[in-house]
Amino acid sequence: MSVPPSRAHSEVFSASQYGATTVVRPRAPINYFILPSAILHVVGLACLWALWYYLRFTTVFPYHHRVFYCRDVHLYKPNFEPEDFNVYVSYPLLYVLAFTLPPLVMLIGEIMFWLFSTKPRKTVYANCGECKVHLFTRRLCRFVAVFMCGALITQIFVDTIKLMTGYQRPYFLSLCNVSITACTAPLEHSPSPSPHLACNFRGADELRYAWLTFPSLHAAFSSYSAIFASCYIYYMINLRGAPLLRPFLIFGFIGLAIVDSFSRINGYKNHWRDIWVGWIIGFLIAWFLCYCVLCFQEVYHIVVEKTPVVEERVSPFFSWFRLPRVQAPSVKEEYVVYEEDVPQEGTVPRHRRNRDRQYEVTTTTESFHRTISPPQQHNGGYNY
Structure with missing residues (x-):
């Protein structure tokens, strides 16, 4: 029983039969570093998540007990409850908005880029010829991973500075219910090295929170997310028919960051210096990641050398929907x-x-x- 030749054998037989040369198709390059680098990124992000969790939600790391003046008028502000705020942004709301809005913007932007881009695409195979990694997947994973890494680093930096400085919040003395007799003369400072002994209030968690104000996490995290999303919008969204769309989105994100930051001033939860330093930290980290690590406007296309004419790629949107095109003469x-x-x-x-x-x-x-x-x-x- 004869076995029919395969497709490769058929091409060889047909070429040798007619005296032609054998056509050898170039193999696509295989990137053997995609899977190991992806594993390293996942492990690194997991370590950052663990460190952020222990810094933010546990009392494993001690904080500095800064000596305070028992009659400091800047620490005698009222301790407002959430219902007493004109605008109150809680920590769960901050995490939800700051962690989800920029990735959502990047997801929509990458979908639009995949649909409407007409440039030829570079094909990447991971570890084998059958494992094709699409351009949309590569770009989206890269941008979201870098954003998450920067968000965790921002919060880790802020929490580390909080633990090392130990500045009190504006309502600290109102919560502490300070005992003047425990303050040392003649300057009436809290006893050192245990300033908490001058407080009649014994709630450890509330005192720990009131002792860690500098810098502001709301200002740092919101400014980081706003600047990161604004950089992506600036480089990826450019519609000539809608010139106000890009500034509208950018100013919208910056406005959310401003409202979030100044709500902490309105409720006497942070000082002015906490807000300024938080903005600077978030801005610098976002700027470094956007301009030195990422390249939003980079197009992964095929570089064709010594070819005068390159065939234009038809985007999936126009291949699905036949829209009339009009080309005006010069x-x-x-x-x-x-x-x-x-x-x-x-x-x-x-x-x-x-x-x-x-x-x-x-x-x-x-x-x-x-x-x-x-x-x-x-x-x-x-x-x-």
Whole structure:
């Protein structure tokens, strides 16, 4: 029983039968570092998540007990409850908005980029010829992973500075219910090295929270998310028909960060210096990741060398929906001017010099040549 030849054998047989050369198809390059690097990124993000959890939600790491002045008017602000705020942004709301809005913007932007981009795409295979990694998946995973890494690093930096400085919140003395007799004379400072002994309030968790104000987590995290999303919008969204869309989205994210930050001032939860330093930390981390690590405007396309004509790729959107296209001809005009029978400069007066000229005008939008004379030139009569 004879076995039919495979497709590769058929090509070889047909080529050898007619005396032609064998066509060898180039194999796509295989990237053997995608899977190991992806595993390293997942492990690194998991370590950052664990460190952030222990810094933020546990009391494993001790904090610095800063000595305070028992009559400091800047620490005697009222301790507002959430219902007493005009605008209150809780920590769960901050985490939900800051962790979800930028990835959602990047998801929508990458979908639009995949649908409407007409540039040829670079094909990447991970560890084998059958494991094709799509451009949409590569870009989205890269952007979201870098955003998550920066968000965790921002919060880790903020919590580390909080634990090392130990600045009190504006309502600290109202919560502490300080005992003046425990304050040391003559400056009435809290006892050192245990300032908490001057407080009659014994709630450890509430005192720990009131002792950690610098810098503001709301300001740092919201500014980081706003700047990161704004950089993505600035580089990836460019619609000529909607020029206000990009500034509207950018100012919207910055406005959310401002409202979140100043709500902490309104409720006496942070000082002004906490907000400024938090903004600077979030801005610097987002700027570094966007301009030094990522390249939002980078297009993963095929570089064709020594090829005069490159076939334009049809985007999936226009391949699914047949929309009419109108291509306007070029309206650029090129003028070639020839001067004929122009006398020398020394023989004709200056006021007559520009009148005795004929111009041959050649345009790219017309199929004929024409010779015209300036309206100033006439031979004693009119030509009809």
